[in-house]
Amino acid sequence: MADEKTNQSTRSQEESNQKDQEKKPNKHQISDLNQLINTINWLYNFQVSEKYKGYELGYFVTPRRLLHSVKKMDRAGYFLEDISCIDLQEGLQVVYHFDHYDSPGRIVVRTVVPRDNPSLPSICDVYPGAAWHERECHDFFGVRFEGHPNPGPLLLDPEFEGPPPLLKEESARRTMEQIHPERGFPPGMSMG
Amino acid sequence: MRNRNGTRITMDLDRRLQTHGDFYSQKFQTTEREDTLVLNLGPQHPSTHGVLRILLEIDGEYILRAEPVLGYIHRMHEKIAEVMTYPQFAPYTGRIDYLHPLAWGWAHIGAVERLMEVQVPERAEYIRVITCELNRISSHLLWWGAYINDLGAFTPFFYAFDDREIISDILQRIIGSRLTFSFYRIGGVATDIDDRFVTETREFCNRMKERLKMYKALVTDNFIFRNRLEGIGVIPFETCRKYGATGPVLRGSGKAYDVRRAEPYSIYNRFDFEIPVYDTCDAMGRYLVRMDEIKESIKIIEQALDALPEGECINRKASKRPKPSPNDVYFATEGGRGKIGAHLVSDGGRSPYRLKLRSPSFSNLSLFSEVAQGTLIADAISILGSLDLVIPEIDR
Numbered sequence: 001m002a003d004e005k006t007n008q009s010t011r012s013q014e015e016s017n018q019k020d021q022e023k024k025p026n027k028h029q030i031s032d033l034n035q036l037i038n039t040i041n042w043l044y045n046f047q048v049s050e051k052y053k054g055y056e057l058g059y060f061v062t063p064r065r066l067l068h069s070v071k072k073m074d075r076a077g078y079f080l081e082d083i084s085c086i087d088l089q090e091g092l093q094v095v096y097h098f099d100h101y102d103s104p105g106r107i108v109v110r111t112v113v114p115r116d117n118p119s120l121p122s123i124c125d126v127y128p129g130a131a132w133h134e135r136e137c138h139d140f141f142g143v144r145f146e147g148h149p150n151p152g153p154l155l156l157d158p159e160f161e162g163p164p165p166l167l168k169e170e171s172a173r174r175t176m177e178q179i180h181p182e183r184g185f186p187p188g189m190s191m192g
Numbered sequence: 193m194r195n196r197n198g199t200r201i202t203m204d205l206d207r208r209l210q211t212h213g214d215f216y217s218q219k220f221q222t223t224e225r226e227d228t229l230v231l232n233l234g235p236q237h238p239s240t241h242g243v244l245r246i247l248l249e250i251d252g253e254y255i256l257r258a259e260p261v262l263g264y265i266h267r268m269h270e271k272i273a274e275v276m277t278y279p280q281f282a283p284y285t286g287r288i289d290y291l292h293p294l295a296w297g298w299a300h301i302g303a304v305e306r307l308m309e310v311q312v313p314e315r316a317e318y319i320r321v322i323t324c325e326l327n328r329i330s331s332h333l334l335w336w337g338a339y340i341n342d343l344g345a346f347t348p349f350f351y352a353f354d355d356r357e358i359i360s361d362i363l364q365r366i367i368g369s370r371l372t373f374s375f376y377r378i379g380g381v382a383t384d385i386d387d388r389f390v391t392e393t394r395e396f397c398n399r400m401k402e403r404l405k406m407y408k409a410l411v412t413d414n415f416i417f418r419n420r421l422e423g424i425g426v427i428p429f430e431t432c433r434k435y436g437a438t439g440p441v442l443r444g445s446g447k448a449y450d451v452r453r454a455e456p457y458s459i460y461n462r463f464d465f466e467i468p469v470y471d472t473c474d475a476m477g478r479y480l481v482r483m484d485e486i487k488e489s490i491k492i493i494e495q496a497l498d499a500l501p502e503g504e505c506i507n508r509k510a511s512k513r514p515k516p517s518p519n520d521v522y523f524a525t526e527g528g529r530g531k532i533g534a535h536l537v538s539d540g541g542r543s544p545y546r547l548k549l550r551s552p553s554f555s556n557l558s559l560f561s562e563v564a565q566g567t568l569i570a571d572a573i574s575i576l577g578s579l580d581l582v583i584p585e586i587d588r
Contacts, residue, residue, distance in 0.1 A: 053306050054522030079433045082555075084535045084548035086520075097522065097535070097550075101433070101447050104454035106522055129435030132262075132558045140270070155263040155587055158215035165271055166546075174539045179518050 056105030063111050063120050070109065070123045073098050078107065080123075083133035085141045087168045089175045092118050092141055113143060122148040140166040216261045220247045228256060233572075235264050241338065242583035246560075246576075248569070255572055258564040260557055266587040273547035278304045278514050279378060281547070286372035288549065289585040291331040293373045294324045295527035296585075300547075301376040302457060303523035303536040307516040308378070315503040316380035317459045322393065322496045323363065323375060325489040329400065330359040331528035332482045332489075339479075339577040340411055343420050348411050355396075355403055362392050379510025390497055397490045404486060412483065421476040425563055425575035428473055435559040438552050439530025440485065441579060444478035446471030451526035462499075463492045475578035482580070515542055529553050529580050551585045 061069045081097035096109040113120055122145035123130045134145040135154035142164040145151070153160070213221075213232075221230055228251050235245035243264035249257040269288060273281045285300045286293035298320065305312065312320075337352030360370045366383050367375045375382050411417055427437070429445045442449055448467040452460040468484030470477035520537040530552025539545040556579050564572045 053519075054303075054524075077433070080436045081531070081533060082436075082535070082548065082550040084546070086537055086546050095535070095548075097533070101442070101449040101454075104449075106455075106524075108522075127434055127436070128562070129437075129555055129558050132554065150259075152215075152219060153263070155266040157263070165268060166274075174518075174545065178539055179520065179537060179545065 054106060055108050058108045058110065060110050060112075063113055066109070066111050067121045067123060067126070070096065070126050073107065073109070074126045076100075077102070080127045080130055080133070081106070083130065083137050085137050085143060085166070086179070087115075087141065087166065087173060088112075088179065089173045091115050092143055093176070094120060094137065094143060096123075118143040119146055120144070121146050124149055138164075140164055142167070216245075216247060216259075220249070220257075220259055225251075225256075227251070233569075235261075241576075241581055244557075244576075244581065244583045244586075246572075248564075248572075250569065253568050253570075255564050255567055255569060258561045258572065260560060262587055264587065265584050267584075269588045270547055270549060273544050275543065277542045278516075278544065279512065281544075282376070283372075283374040286369075286374045287584065288551070288588055289527060289529070289532075289553075289582050290371055291334055291582050292327055292528035293371075294320075294327040294375060295525050295532055297374055297376045298324060298458075299523055299525045299527075299532045299534040299549075300536075301378060302525065303521055303534040303547075304378055304514065304516070306521045306523050307519060307536060307538055308511070308514050310379045310510045311507055312380055312458075313504045313507055314459075314501045315384075316505050316507075318496050318500050319381045319385055319505060320376060320458060321460065321463075322385070322493050322500075323367075323373075323381075325493050325496075326359050326363060326393065326396075327373065328528050329486050329489050330356045330363075332486050333359075335482065335528070335580045336407070336411075339580075340417070342573055342577045343417065345411070345417070348407075351403075351407070351410070355400060358392075358396050358399070362389065362396065365389065377506060377510075378512070378514060379508075380504070380506025382506075384505040390500070393493060394497060397494055400486065400490055404483070407483070412480075418476065420571075420574050421474065421479055421578070422472075423474050423476075424571050425475045425567070425578055426473045427559060427563055431559055431562060435562075436555040437530070437559060438555065439527070439580075440478050440481040441530065441556045443467065443469050443481045444475075444578075445473045446477075451524050451531050455524055457523070457525060460492075463495050465491050475574055478578045478580075513542065515540065520546075524550075527552055529582065529585070530556060549588055551588060553579070553581050553583075553586045557581055557586055 059069065078098040078100050081099050084095040084097065086093040086095065091112045091114045093110055093112050098107045098109065111120065120143060122134055124134065131148065131150060132154055134148055135151065137143050138145065138151070139153055139156045217230065228249050231248045231250055233246040233248055235243040245261040245264065247259045247261060248255050269284055272284055282297060282300060285296040288296050333352045333356045337349035340348045363373065364370050366385055366389055367373050427441065427445050429447055432442045432445050432447070438449065446469060448469045450467045453467055465488045468481045468488065470480050516538045518538055518540045520535065522533060522535050524531055524533045531550065532552060533550030535548035536544055537546040560575065560579065563575055567575065
């Protein structure tokens, strides 16, 4: 897992997105996928600090690389603990927790999807147990999982209408930096 | 039957027969075969232990497909946590899994303590271990009685409740409630234990050891019972891994994984106890794991009572209205059904920014549709019982 790196192939896209960034009125809103990739490329493979507890290792991956990382976890013999999600200003941070039966140590794989088009590949082919976790995540946060074998509401009423219940109000949303201040964002990098 | 105006209400039978059930039944009914029957197991059936509903497509008595339908007791604890302060949410954890509430309380309080870096006094750690293990025994006892009740034997239920009653009495004296315990506080426990608690617990441990022998003679060695369990509901280890199964379900499939040993929290690494493992992968394996776990819990309780130190039962410096610094932590405990996890995210406020609760029954039940394929309905009940489901924990 040590070679899990995600900062590939986005240098040229970074430049092309400069123009798009200027148009954005809300500087924390990231809706363009490429821009998102730029943002989270800074965060990949962060080291686990003293304050970061309960985890052995953490990785940030792009939504495109997610399936690849999950397959790697599967080959290494890990099991999926749960799929969590955090509503942040940058977008929805989807958190996959993995653990190992023989050599315990929690590994967390994180990815961020834009809020106006929250879409991720489903990992049900790799971990069939993820099916319910993904449905739950869709119920509570509205994240769509492409290629899910049996989508639909799991815990919420099928007739429930309204926004996904765990989404935050605009004023209550925090940025990644506010949640993880110790993780050291590179200087000169504004989130967006 | 007449309505308020006196006009007769007739039941339109034709229209009733044309209905094809609710959202889930309709979604489930896409099948190529026409000679099969779609049957709803639950949500009010006694053997589903609460409001679990399972849609079955059956051919005679054989299950072709099974799909659990959840959400009948969904209360959105994760949202409740976000609108409450950290200590305010503690009583809610007892309502998630009503059979082993202390393990859930521990997962929540443990996550908050990990976030705040609070030290817990030695005595409090011992009290936590003793009460949590007592609660684990009572959880397994209720499962034992209810499972055998599902399989058609009514008497063992009363034996189990006879013993469970003693634990309820012991815990009621110090905690105040008999079912939905909320005992752990940030930095310790709510009340100290006294000599009477210690003697009563010791008496219970001695009694329980004798009772387990009787349980074995009464139920475990009964050949009718064994035939209902042996070779039924085989869950290979790889299936467990793919579905993230933990607890006795996993240990019954030959993997000695226990959070108390794998990720030792509190003071569990000080105790000498075994992790029961059976590699038969069937319902009998899971049954025997739980029966052995009662013995191991007794061992832990006795060791903890022997080494119980004097001192404070709560860290007086721990804030009662905590405002932890921004971070996110994960804390896992071993509940009666498997790995309980709390993923807690703080933004520096008085209430959590996000609390994700990992429930072990949720993952354990998700493998049911794969395991139930091709089994008899009566065996499916046996498989469901052997998973030891607590529905409020699945729905949260």
